[in-house]
Amino acid sequence: MPFEYLPLPGTPVEELDTPALVIDMAVAEANINKLQKWADRNKMGVRPHAKTHKTPLFAHKQLAAGAIGICCAKVGEAEVMVAGGVREILIANQVVGPTKIARLMALAGDANITVAVDDTSNVKELSQAASATGREIGVIVEVDTGMHRCGVEPGAPTRKLARLITSSPGLRFDGVMGYEGHVVARRDLEERKTEATASAKMLVDAADDLRKAGLPVKVVSAAGTGTYNITGTVKGITDLQCGSYIFMDGDYLEVFKDFSSALTVLATVISRPVTGRAVTDTGIKAISVDRGLPKVVGIEGAKVVGLSEEHGRLEVTGAAEKLKVGDKIRLLPMHGDTTINLYSHYACVRDGKLEAMVEIAGRGRSR
Amino acid sequence: MPFEYLPLPGTPVEELDTPALVIDMAVAEANINKLQKWADRNKMGVRPHAKTHKTPLFAHKQLAAGAIGICCAKVGEAEVMVAGGVREILIANQVVGPTKIARLMALAGDANITVAVDDTSNVKELSQAASATGREIGVIVEVDTGMHRCGVEPGAPTRKLARLITSSPGLRFDGVMGYEGHVVARRDLEERKTEATASAKMLVDAADDLRKAGLPVKVVSAAGTGTYNITGTVKGITDLQCGSYIFMDGDYLEVFKDFSSALTVLATVISRPVTGRAVTDTGIKAISVDRGLPKVVGIEGAKVVGLSEEHGRLEVTGAAEKLKVGDKIRLLPMHGDTTINLYSHYACVRDGKLEAMVEIAGRGRSR
Numbered sequence: 107m108p109f110e111y112l113p114l115p116g117t118p119v120e121e122l123d124t125p126a127l128v129i130d131m132a133v134a135e136a137n138i139n140k141l142q143k144w145a146d147r148n149k150m151g152v153r154p155h156a157k158t159h160k161t162p163l164f165a166h167k168q169l170a171a172g173a174i175g176i177c178c179a180k181v182g183e184a185e186v187m188v189a190g191g192v193r194e195i196l197i198a199n200q201v202v203g204p205t206k207i208a209r210l211m212a213l214a215g216d217a218n219i220t221v222a223v224d225d226t227s228n229v230k231e232l233s234q235a236a237s238a239t240g241r242e243i244g245v246i247v248e249v250d251t252g253m254h255r256c257g258v259e260p261g262a263p264t265r266k267l268a269r270l271i272t273s274s275p276g277l278r279f280d281g282v283m284g285y286e287g288h289v290v291a292r293r294d295l296e297e298r299k300t301e302a303t304a305s306a307k308m309l310v311d312a313a314d315d316l317r318k319a320g321l322p323v324k325v326v327s328a329a330g331t332g333t334y335n336i337t338g339t340v341k342g343i344t345d346l347q348c349g350s351y352i353f354m355d356g357d358y359l360e361v362f363k364d365f366s367s368a369l370t371v372l373a374t375v376i377s378r379p380v381t382g383r384a385v386t387d388t389g390i391k392a393i394s395v396d397r398g399l400p401k402v403v404g405i406e407g408a409k410v411v412g413l414s415e416e417h418g419r420l421e422v423t424g425a426a427e428k429l430k431v432g433d434k435i436r437l438l439p440m441h442g443d444t445t446i447n448l449y450s451h452y453a454c455v456r457d458g459k460l461e462a463m464v465e466i467a468g469r470g471r472s473r
Numbered sequence: 474m475p476f477e478y479l480p481l482p483g484t485p486v487e488e489l490d491t492p493a494l495v496i497d498m499a500v501a502e503a504n505i506n507k508l509q510k511w512a513d514r515n516k517m518g519v520r521p522h523a524k525t526h527k528t529p530l531f532a533h534k535q536l537a538a539g540a541i542g543i544c545c546a547k548v549g550e551a552e553v554m555v556a557g558g559v560r561e562i563l564i565a566n567q568v569v570g571p572t573k574i575a576r577l578m579a580l581a582g583d584a585n586i587t588v589a590v591d592d593t594s595n596v597k598e599l600s601q602a603a604s605a606t607g608r609e610i611g612v613i614v615e616v617d618t619g620m621h622r623c624g625v626e627p628g629a630p631t632r633k634l635a636r637l638i639t640s641s642p643g644l645r646f647d648g649v650m651g652y653e654g655h656v657v658a659r660r661d662l663e664e665r666k667t668e669a670t671a672s673a674k675m676l677v678d679a680a681d682d683l684r685k686a687g688l689p690v691k692v693v694s695a696a697g698t699g700t701y702n703i704t705g706t707v708k709g710i711t712d713l714q715c716g717s718y719i720f721m722d723g724d725y726l727e728v729f730k731d732f733s734s735a736l737t738v739l740a741t742v743i744s745r746p747v748t749g750r751a752v753t754d755t756g757i758k759a760i761s762v763d764r765g766l767p768k769v770v771g772i773e774g775a776k777v778v779g780l781s782e783e784h785g786r787l788e789v790t791g792a793a794e795k796l797k798v799g800d801k802i803r804l805l806p807m808h809g810d811t812t813i814n815l816y817s818h819y820a821c822v823r824d825g826k827l828e829a830m831v832e833i834a835g836r837g838r839s840r
Contacts, residue, residue, distance in 0.1 A: 108553055123570070123840050126840075179782070180754075182477070199783060200798075202741055202754070202798060203490070205480075205490040209478060224744050225798045227799065250746060255786060256784070287781065374569055376567040377567055377591050377592065377624075379591060379625065385622060387547075387569070389839075390761075390763050390811055391837075392839040394757075395763055396757050416524065416546045431592045432594065447758050448814065450837050469837075471477075472754075472755070472756075472758050473492065
């Protein structure tokens with residue numbers, strides 16, 4: 107790939123070329139510290155999900171604040187993190203098939219790698235590969251705590267799988283995880299509390315059930331950003347897998363303001379064809395729409411009414427009618443993770459100036 | 474960014490690691506040839522839009538078949554194409570601001586670059602940069618032919634802008650373009666015909682109006698994949714900007730079968746937690762959903778019912794109940810362009826075997 111022209115540190119944010127994925131570093135750092143301090147007070151581990159930022163720089167900031175390790179969604183993300191010096195990784199997902207498992211074993215030479223499982227055939231292929239390479243990996247059972255995506259039922263199915271892991275060469279049984287993904291973005295706090303607590307208790311009960319059966323359980327891992335202070339107060343949970351809290355996004359800001367908005371996309375007005383309409387250079391290849399249209403930040407009367415591949419269409423009224431070709435505006439994406447995954451670099455900004463362009467090394471690492 | 478493990482040529486498609494963006498090369502080549510032959514018979518130029526494939530390899534296949542040049546949406550895509558040896562590029566979009574225009578002038582030293590404009594201040598900044606660097610760029614006026622996104626009205630506003638271009642140092646007035654984007658995916662053929670013809674005639678009339686005013690018009694460029702054989706038969710149109718035809722996607726296959734499906738995403742079943750549900754490793758970071766959920770190809774009774782970031786949820790009934798952890802399935806994305814923009818490489822396949830992994834060098838080049 108040909109090089110890309112990148113702006114120098116010190117460049118004022120309003121001079122950055124667009125579309126630019128702008129991170130307010132002070133806000134991101136405050137979010138990291140706020141979650142960590144809450145967890146420290148509540149004697150809870152933080153294992154931040156790196157699928158949000160996909161970047162060793164931010165993982166190291168989380169670890170420096172006190173995180174016990176990080177989560178990844180894919181082996182490809184874990185490769186980026188191990189190459190970037192991270193040594194404690196939970197792949198909170200099933201790793202299936204010979205190619206991915208060979209890559210997993212390569213990583214296990216340099217880092218403590220744990221994976222989630224919910225299937226006996228998968229346990230067997232992991233064990234065979236670990237034995238063949240002389241490597242050990244940690245394995246946790248994913249329990250379905252109500253989301254009904256992956257995961258086994260608590261009780262007998264969880265015990266069966268945990269026993270199989272314990273008796274499988276090359277595998278170290280570490281515990282259980284559950285993800286209450288059906289609850290994390292529920293707007294109503296009372297509903298969120300009730301349902302997240304129920305999910306967390308289901309997981310803790312599954313862990314206790316394993317202990318009664320003589321299987322030692324070290325890890326009982328759960329939670330997303332929206333349930334950190336609910337799941338995180340349930341006795342028996344050991345650590346929290348929050349990811350989005352580091353930058354927040356439009357969707358989570360509708361859930362709560364516990365963390366602040368660090369991520370915006372800078373866009374340029376490229377056309378003002380008629381009264382009432384402005385068009386930007388930022389379409390769905392530069393801002394994701396899977397959770398709705400982005401919002402214009404700080405300009406009264408400007409509203410995103412549609413995105414096509416390369417264009418954003420704004421309705422402009424009142425003061426926003428003054429927007430002209432070449433003006434820059436800030437957009438708040440509704441979904442941070444999928445927007446970040448479109449970019450090769452973050453524009454990391456402090457006090458209104460570029461601190462550094464940071465490569466999103468895990469971008470697109472879906473394998 | 475750390476390296477990525479890539480499979481060797483000759484690998485059977487079913488052994489590729491997933492998610493993989495698979496292109497059936499014979500089908501893509503047949504699509505390229507079919508459009509070109511149709512255009513040759515109708516004495517029409519083809520200027521394929523490279524925003525779909527974002528890859529010099531495919532641009533060169535289109536040029537070898539007879540295309541007169543290519544379109545790009547962004548300067549960043551044009552940089553990739555010029556670095557890859559393409560020498561005739563229309564950026565069918567407004568290029569605004571000093572950074573992008575400096576990059577545009579750099580490209581104009583190696584290739585014939587034309588840009589679209591719809592604003593006088595933009596014409597002035599382009600002219601100043603061209604004069605300052607001693608470079609010449611082509612400029613065409615974008616006319617709003619009914620899409621109501623960018624573009625000026627035909628008649629007086631178009632004449633005014635064309636005259637300004639003609640009198641601006643460093644700029645070469647090349648003609649007009651219009652994009653009937655509101656019509657290209659209309660399912661009803663008669664409606665598509667009526668509206669696309671109206672848009673094309675509006676553009677041709679605008680060109681004739683300029684000629685009457687003494688302004689020579691060389692380029693009258695329009696059309697998308699869904700209107701190639703409508704817009705392409707309107708006398709006075711000079712060339713077609715179709716992009717999606719090369720691979721097609723689920724959305725366009727609902728419009729017509731003039732071109733065939735060359736693009737699928739290979740996914741792996743990673744969980745079979747309960748009867749009736751299978752979960753894949755392919756979520757919205759690996760397949761776009763802005764035009765709807767992907768479709769399972771060739772498996773009776775398997776249906777995608779939801780995608781989260783990293784997971785695809787399938788409803789499986791009948792024969793599809795046999796799907797097991799580790800099985801691979803093919804998914805047809807509803808929107809090709811935005812799905813391609815998620816990947817670093819194509820897996821280019823011929824006769825069921827990998828021919829080459831091809832870097833998508835223009836991926837993410839939204840600036």
